[in-house]
Amino acid sequence: MSFRDDTTSMTAQIIDGKLIANALLDKIKSDIELRLSTGKRAPCLAVILVGDDAASAIYVRNKRIACEKVGIQSIAHNPPANISEIELLSLIQTLNLDPTIDGILVQSPLPSQIDENAVLALIDPAKDIDGFHPFNIGRLAVRQPTLRSCTPFGVIKMLQAAGVSLKGLDAVVVGVSNHVGRPMGLELLLAGCTVTSCHRHTKDLASHVRRADLVVAAAGKAGLIQGEWIKPGAIVVDIGINRLASGKITGDVDFETAKQRAAFITPVPGGVGPITVATLMENTLKALEMREQIASHT
Secondary structure, eight states: OOOOOOOOTTTOOEHHHHHHHHHHHHHHHHHHHHHHHOOOOOEEEEOOOOOOOOOHHHHHHHHHHHHHHTTOEEEEEEOOOOOOHHHHHHHHHHHOOOOOOEEEOOOOOOOOOOOOHHHHHOOOOOGGGTTTSHHHHHHTTTOOOSSHHHHHHHHHHHHHHHOOOOOEEEEEEOOTTHHHHHHHHHHHHHHEEEEEEEEETOSSSSHHTTTEEEEEOOSSTTTTTOOSSSTTEOOOEEEOOOEOOTOEEOBEEEEEETTTTTEEOOOSSSHHHHHHHHHHHHHHHHHHHHHHHHHHHO
């Protein structure tokens, strides 16, 4: 696929994240069924939800539904919002040492008394199915990825499924968070893109976006990327999830205008979100398989 030079009277192809995610989930389900048929066990994911944040509870429920769909066992831990950091770290260490647990997921955001960096650093990198541990980000940085950050890796899967050839594209990533923006840049480098990372100190964001063959918006600010900035025929991936005062969920990109100029674009919702969850399931299975492989050589 090469990006279009002219999109006159044309609108972008919408990349259906749900469709791509469901195909991946079906494959994972098939792989797990094959494991069970050969006497191996199903993967097991431990999910920690601290407190009763409504949005976090929805995210966790979606992940547990995905687990049920593919045959991954999920174990819920729901400590109260006032749990101490020591108590939470103790729970994580217990799960690290439990050989029946293959993946550990701690839903963010965490209460103010908890240092999220300390939590992520304690999770065994071999069970870090979110791909947030510094070890796993570092492996990606040196082009030796193992468990990869779910959203960035999911974006790569989406683009591949849409037939997008990434090699040589000028890519602009807007947002440099440790969980999304930074590993997204690393994934695109690995895929052969020339990558520019933009952030709050970037001068003239519009000029960077205007020249990009691929724009990945991951800043978490509704409408940050104006549609008229999009180069005709560019590819637009919107990772932002923002709730407006009206209750509507929207991304970081002015979708209605951008889709009149782009060749491909992801919607919000229904774009990156589903493939993120599916990639989390894939990582959980991979974590088990990696540990089994190591055990077979010891």
